[in-house]
Amino acid sequence: MPELPEVETVCRGLAPHLLGNKVTKMVARRASLRWPIPIKELKQSFLGKEIVALRRRGKYLLMGVEGGWALFHLGMSGHLRVEERTIKPRKHDHVDLHLSPGEDLLRFNDTRRFGALLWIPEAEPERHVLLSPLGPEPLGEMFTGRYLHGRAKARRLAVKNFIMDGRVVVGVGNIYASESLYMAGIHPETATGALSLSQCVRLVEAIREILAQAIEKGGTTLRDFRNGEGKPGYFQQVLAVYGRQGEPCRQCGAEIQTLRLGQRSSFFCPGCQPASGHG
DNA sequence: AGTATCTCCTGCGTGC
DNA sequence: TGCACGCAGGAGATAC
Numbered sequence: 001m002p003e004l005p006e007v008e009t010v011c012r013g014l015a016p017h018l019l020g021n022k023v024t025k026m027v028a029r030r031a032s033l034r035w036p037i038p039i040k041e042l043k044q045s046f047l048g049k050e051i052v053a054l055r056r057r058g059k060y061l062l063m064g065v066e067g068g069w070a071l072f073h074l075g076m077s078g079h080l081r082v083e084e085r086t087i088k089p090r091k092h093d094h095v096d097l098h099l100s101p102g103e104d105l106l107r108f109n110d111t112r113r114f115g116a117l118l119w120i121p122e123a124e125p126e127r128h129v130l131l132s133p134l135g136p137e138p139l140g141e142m143f144t145g146r147y148l149h150g151r152a153k154a155r156r157l158a159v160k161n162f163i164m165d166g167r168v169v170v171g172v173g174n175i176y177a178s179e180s181l182y183m184a185g186i187h188p189e190t191a192t193g194a195l196s197l198s199q200c201v202r203l204v205e206a207i208r209e210i211l212a213q214a215i216e217k218g219g220t221t222l223r224d225f226r227n228g229e230g231k232p233g234y235f236q237q238v239l240a241v242y243g244r245q246g247e248p249c250r251q252c253g254a255e256i257q258t259l260r261l262g263q264r265s266s267f268f269c270p271g272c273q274p275a276s277g278h279g
Numbered sequence: 280a281g282t283a284t285c286t287c288c289t290g291c292g293t294g295c
Numbered sequence: 296t297g298c299a300c301g302c303a304g305g306a307g308a309t310a311c
Contacts, residue, residue, distance in 0.1 A: 003304060034287070034307085059305075076305055077289080092289085112288045114305060130307095157282060166306075173304055222304065223291090242304095262283075265302080 002074045004059060004138065004171025005214035006225055006233065010080055011056045013228035017082045017104065018051045018063065025098035033094060034075065034116045041119045046070050057125075058134050058170030068121040071128070075114030081107050082228055135169045138207050143169055145201030152192045152200060159195060160188035161262045163207065172207060175220055175242045178267045180207040182241045187273045188266045189259070213238065241267040 002010070026047060028039050045068055053064030061072040061080070072080065085098065085105050095108040095117060108117060120128050135151075136142035151168050152159075160181060163172050172180065181188050183206035186199055195203070219225055219233030222243070226232055236243075240250060245258040245267060254271035 006304075034305095073305080075288095076303070110288095111290070112303090112305095114287065155281075161282090164305090175304060220304075225304075263285085264305095 002059060002078065002219070002225065003173035003176050003214075004056075005176070005211055005217075005235065006219035006227075007056050007059050007061055007074065007171075008215050009219040009227045009233060010074075011054055011061055013231075014080060014082065014106070015054050017099065017228065018054055018106070020050060020052075021099045021101065022050050023047055023097045023106075024100040025096075027096040027098075028094065029089070030094040030113075033110060033113045034073070035118065037095065037117050038119045041121070042070065042117075045119060045121060057131055058137070058166055059173075060131065062120075062125055064125075067123070068119060069125045071116070071118045071120055071125065071130070072108065073116040075110060075112060075116070077112040078108065078110040078115035079224075079226060080228055081109070081226065081230055083107060083230075133167050135165075135167050138169050138171055138204075138211055143204060143208070145197060145204045148204055149195065149197045149200040152195050155192040157192055158188060158261050159186060159190045159192050159203075160266055162192040163203070164262075164264075169207070171211065174264050174266075175222075175239070176207070176210050176214065178242045179240060180210045182267075182269060182273060183210060185272055187275050188261060188268050189275070241269060243267065 023046060026043055028037055031037060046065055049065035051063055051065055055062040059073060063070040082104050085103050092111045093107050093109045097106040099105055125131055160177050162168060164177050184203040186203060214220060214235040217233055217235040217238065218227060220235040221232035222236055241256050244256045247256050249256060249269040249271055252271035254269055256267055257270055259266050
């Protein structure tokens with residue numbers, strides 16, 4: 001489900017409910033999601049302390065208290081929502097965090113359990129094994145055409161897989177990879193090492209533009225994405241290629257096509273993204 | 280080291 | 296109505 005804009009939307013939506021509050025009780029109905037949930041550590045180190053920071057890094061959400069960070073990943077199907085404690089847990093509501101003051105709780109629901117909840121016992125979480133290999137934030141100043149071109153050199157994999165690699169740049173998932181390549185006029189199968197500097201510049205601009213637009217629209221709701229307040233996103237109304245196979249390209253009228261790359265569906269316009277890679 | 284494939288899990292749509 | 300199958304927004308693990 002969630003790519004960077006969705007996690008950013010959740011982060012912004014949750015901030016007013018969490019910052020300055022404490023988590024006074026934790027109910028875990030499952031011992032593990034992708035990995036075991038360190039319930040004991042969380043109860044010992046996280047409970048009872050004021051939440052002083054809420055941060056996103058790539059697709060990770062970090063909730064900071066004195067002495068460490070609770071790290072969330074939503075995987076493919078994860079949701080975080082704030083609701084009243086009187087509401088009974090639903091299917092796949094794996095963890096409840098009771099918030100104080102007030103009568104609310106934060107619920108972590110994840111149907112497919114590809115998500116994660118971990119504890120990082122450090123003041124600075126960047127050294128954590130999951131975070132340290134991550135590439136630059138796509139909306140940050142480190143992510144430039146020159147940087148991407150440098151990373152792209154002498155590599156043969158398809159550019160779509162390249163930009164979905166979190167070590168290259170974080171937060172670009174399957175939807176926004178297709179959308180960004182369309183905007184940049186680059187065929188998804190183009191060999192990474194064949195990208196010119198100007199193509200890399202265009203691609204970086206496209207990724208930034210697409211992600212920024214998606215954040216502005218509150219993310220993309222294809223099936224059931226909701227922000228922390230239960231509201232859907234609206235970027236799906238703007239999608240140019242994702243999920244539009246067989247429909248006409250809005251720029252050139254050609255039929256949007258689909259192919260599979262790295263076990264994932266990819267969408268592109270054969271008119272605007274020619275296989276030669278020059279568009 | 281770089282690349283491609285497999286894997287975790289549930290639910291939904293499609294076709295027979 | 297039932298069943299098999301393929302696919303779904305992620306990304307670590309594994310096998311070349």
